[in-house]
Amino acid sequence: MRKLTVRCLLLVGVTLFSNACIAKVIHSERSLYRNILVEETGDLRCLKFDEKTRQSSQSCMYKSKPKKLVFNYTKLTFASLLMIDNPKNVLIIGLGGGTLSNVIHELYPQATIENVEIDPAVIKVARDYFDFKESEKVTSKVQDGRIFIKRAALKKQTFDWIILDAFNGDYIPEHLLTKEFFEEIKSVLAEGGIVAANTFSSSKLYEHESATYHAVFGDFINVTTAKKSNRIILAGFNKAPTKEHLTERVKKLAPLLAPYSIDIDAVSKGMRSTKNNQDWPSDTKVLTDQYSPANLLNF
DSSP, X not given: OOOEEXXXXXXXXXXXXXXXXXXXXXXXXXOSSOEEEEEEETXXXXXXSOTTTOOEEEEEEESSOTTSOOOHHHHHHGGGGGTOSSOSEEEEEOOTTSHHHHHHHHHOTTSEEEEEESOHHHHHHHHHHSOOOOOSSEEEEESOHHHHHHHHHHTTOOEEEEEEOOOOSSSSOGGGSSHHHHHHHHHTEEEEEEEEEEEEXXXXXXXXXXXXXXXXXXXXXXXXXXXOOEEEEEEOOSSOXXXXXXXXHHHHHHHHHGGGTOOHHHHHTTEEESSXXXXXXXXXXXXXXXXXXXXXXXX
């Protein structure tokens, strides 16, 4: 899930009628961790954690076209599939409305998908309002993501696609942004697997995050759009894909991803390796369990 400013007129696509952008609250509750709201604006249904402004959405879906992805970051996440083929064990930390899990399950019905979410209320809302699908292959666990990773490492579990998508309403929880945590993630990443982390290009932590990922995983790939508000970090791979490999994967994936409004060719053009494009100072401090400046989280 993620914090993202939603401009009603752009998303709903109805600009001429004043009632098209009147949000209706269809569910609200106070969980152990946050205020949870589900709002509807025309055809758009959104999960929100910020009751004061109601401007930041964690997950959204079109009621009439639930397959169609709303947020750009979810589309960028599927750049992972340009790096790996036919994932069999997927781990998603941070559920939101369950959008990523649903799409991955439809694409790879034989894959095992484990969703980890700290807030049981979010899981219930995903089930009740966002058609989050569970089965023998798709499960959800109420647990802090870092604790889950520690226990998975002890059990020698590995995953070939790890998606980090945990947001607390303000930003990524600090303990899920440190060198120690990324080392724990690396310990459960299968050979040939990929880590996809959802974050922002506009964050004041941008340089610190980059330095921290690089310290653990080495060179990584940034996936961004022209506006550069969203950033997906792809890390953990042995070597960056060649242009020929990307062209082949785009051709294979394009028809599979089109129903979800994912233009994988455009996504591939937003991939930049840090190998020759390091955009943070070499002396940038790495985030650790002892050094994670909370004051920079307000961006």
